[in-house]
Every structure is written in structure tokens, then in C-alpha cells.
Amino acid sequence: MRANWIFRVIPIGGAPECLRAGRRALLALSVVPLCALAAVVYIWLGPWRPALEHLLVLGLLGVILCEVCLQNFQKLPFACSYLPGKSRMHMAVMGVFPLLALSAMGVAWESRILNDPARYAEMIAVLSAVALLARWRAQHLARSEATVRFEEAMPPEVQTLGLTFEPTTRK
Numbered sequence: 001m002r003a004n005w006i007f008r009v010i011p012i013g014g015a016p017e018c019l020r021a022g023r024r025a026l027l028a029l030s031v032v033p034l035c036a037l038a039a040v041v042y043i044w045l046g047p048w049r050p051a052l053e054h055l056l057v058l059g060l061l062g063v064i065l066c067e068v069c070l071q072n073f074q075k076l077p078f079a080c081s082y083l084p085g086k087s088r089m090h091m092a093v094m095g096v097f098p099l100l101a102l103s104a105m106g107v108a109w110e111s112r113i114l115n116d117p118a119r120y121a122e123m124i125a126v127l128s129a130v131a132l133l134a135r136w137r138a139q140h141l142a143r144s145e146a147t148v149r150f151e152e153a154m155p156p157e158v159q160t161l162g163l164t165f166e167p168t169t170r171k
Contacts, residue, residue, distance in 0.1 A: 031063060
């Protein structure tokens, strides 16, 4: 890409800083607007206490999904080249159908849990632990990556053994 030269010239941090920037962008552009819109709708339509409890669950699920999406993310957002076929969108689309089928069971399960404060506290504790674990794993993987990737490179078609021949000169 022609535009990523600025990131190569200026001294930027490594993969952990890029992960932090990607996390902020993903949270600000997806989780926060969705939770804000849901808060307005839930509080307008129903009682405020179950609405706030559900918003906490929704926010934790959004953070977990965000952290899972950032696994092995050592790139600057929108500054890397894209190789065709590297996207796994077809797998994501196939994964949506089971989630839709399980959503009705999830709604029934959550509504039962919202009526029991002890089980609700357990669910919040488990979701918080999963969110912290996912965040720790993403940060650990980012620290293990030394450099930030700017270009996606195809593996070479022909692999060499790396043997070189240097002729010696006779005197």
C-alpha cells in the first residue's frame, strides 16, 4: 500500500501498541454504539433494572467477542495489504447459523438467570473471567510478536535450500 509509508518512517511501538489501538477502535466502533442504542431501547420499553442487568451482559459479551477477534493481531488497522483468500468470511457466515439457532435458548436461559440474583452474579463473574482471560491471551500473543506487520506476503512457490556456492580463486 502506498499510504503506509508514514507508519514505517515514524517510530511507532510494537505489536502491543497496535493491539491497543485496534482494541480501542473495535470497542468504540462496535460495542459502545450497540450498547448505547440497546440502552435507549431497553430503558424506553421496559423496567430499568432488568435492562441494566442485560446491558452488562451484552457489554461483557461484546468485550469477549472483541478480544477473540484480536487474537494474533499484529497489524495497524487499515495500513496493511490484503491478500485475496486470506479472509475467512465464509466460515464466519457459516458460524452465524448455529448462533441464530441457539439464540432462542440463550434468551430463555438469560431470562431465568436475571430473576435469580445469585445465578446472575455467577454469570457476571464467569463472563468477566472469560473477558480477562481473552484479553490476557491477546496481549501475550502480541508481546511474543516482535514486529508489526505491514504487508501480507504469499509463501514462495519455490523453496530454496539456502545453499550458496562461492568459488575460490587460485593463485
